[in-house]
Amino acid sequence: MQSKILRDRGAVAVFVVGFAIVMLPAVIASIIIYREGFGTNGAAWVQAAGSIAAIVGAVLLFRSETARRRRERRALGEETAWAVRFALTNAQLEARMIAAELFDKDATPEESPRRHWHLRIQNCRNVLDVFSRRTDHIHPILNHVASNGVLLLSELDFDARKALDSIERGDRPSIDIAGDILRYESHFEQLIQLLDARMRGVVQALDENGDILPVSRLDIWKVRYPSKAD
Numbered sequence: 328m329q330s331k332i333l334r335d336r337g338a339v340a341v342f343v344v345g346f347a348i349v350m351l352p353a354v355i356a357s358i359i360i361y362r363e364g365f366g367t368n369g370a371a372w373v374q375a376a377g378s379i380a381a382i383v384g385a386v387l388l389f390r391s392e393t394a395r396r397r398r399e400r401r402a403l404g405e406e407t408a409w410a411v412r413f414a415l416t417n418a419q420l421e422a423r424m425i426a427a428e429l430f431d432k433d434a435t436p437e438e439s440p441r442r443h444w445h446l447r448i449q450n451c452r453n454v455l456d457v458f459s460r461r462t463d464h465i466h467p468i469l470n471h472v473a474s475n476g477v478l479l480l481s482e483l484d485f486d487a488r489k490a491l492d493s494i495e496r497g498d499r500p501s502i503d504i505a506g507d508i509l510r511y512e513s514h515f516e517q518l519i520q521l522l523d524a525r526m527r528g529v530v531q532a533l534d535e536n537g538d539i540l541p542v543s544r545l546d547i548w549k550v551r552y553p554s555k556a557d
Contacts, residue, residue, distance in 0.1 A: 348383060352376040397538035404465025408526055411458045411469050412519065415476050418451040419515035422483060426509045429490055429500065441491045445484065452480040466540070468525040472518050479518070483511050 356372030425444055458464075459473035486507050490500040500508075532540055 348379055352379060394537070401465065401533055401538045404463075405530075407458075407461075407463075408465060408469055408522075411455075411473055412522055414451065414454045414458060415472065415515055415519050415522065418455065418476055418480060419512055419519065421447045421451055422508075422511040422515060425483070425487060426512065429487075429494075429505060429508055439491060439495050441488075441495070444487050444491070448480050448484045448487065452477055452484075455480065466525065466529045468522065468529070472522045475518055476515070479511060479514055483508065486511075 352372050353376040356376055359366075359368050359372055425440075425447070428440055428444075455473045455476040459470055459477055461470070464470055486504055490504050490508060493500045493504075499505075529540070535541075
């Protein structure tokens with residue numbers, strides 16, 4: 328909030344200073360024209376005022392366009408972050424449904440859900456894989472959680488295949504396999520919580536630094552030049 332107030336004050340200061348700079352030659356031109364008429368001297372001051380006004384206007388327009396582009400880039404980044412979160416939530420839902428179907432006592436070997444499970448897992452994995460490969464995320468945490476989601480789904484697919492082998496033989500899956508499948512829902516919940524925690528920090532950093540991440544403040548990237556005394 329304080330950073331936003333400071334940015335607003337900075338914009339107001341630029342406008343006030345620019346207005347004052349433009350008004351100075353305009354006032355001088357008005358005085359000269361009033362005293363001498365619209366002669367060469369007055370025309371020169373009018374031209375100077377117009378040139379300064381054009382420069383100030385260009386500066387204000389540049390600041391406005393820069394701020395607008397930053398806001399648009401941030402909005403797109405946050406929308407993508409929500410899309411990643413939705414994909415993780417959907418994968419969590421599929422893991423929960425697969426676990427519920429695994430423990431369905433009414434299931435029979437003739438009703439093997441192998442194809443349905445594989446399609447649902449693969450669909451979630453395809454979506455998260457797209458997000459994990461993108462290079463335009465608002466923050467790398469989105470790549471990390473999406474990649475972790477892909478790995479979890481691969482493991483879920485592997486465990487589901489082993490459970491289905493038992494089901495199709497008419498046996499119940501082992502306790503270990505069933506327990507592993509049951510825990511995938513909590514694994515995805517941990518990923519979602521991690522994403523939420525990191526994105527809260529990202530949003531705060533964007534709020535405090537004009538919709539951009541403050542990478543310029545990282546001391547590890549600052550070049551320290553030797554002083555002349557050295």
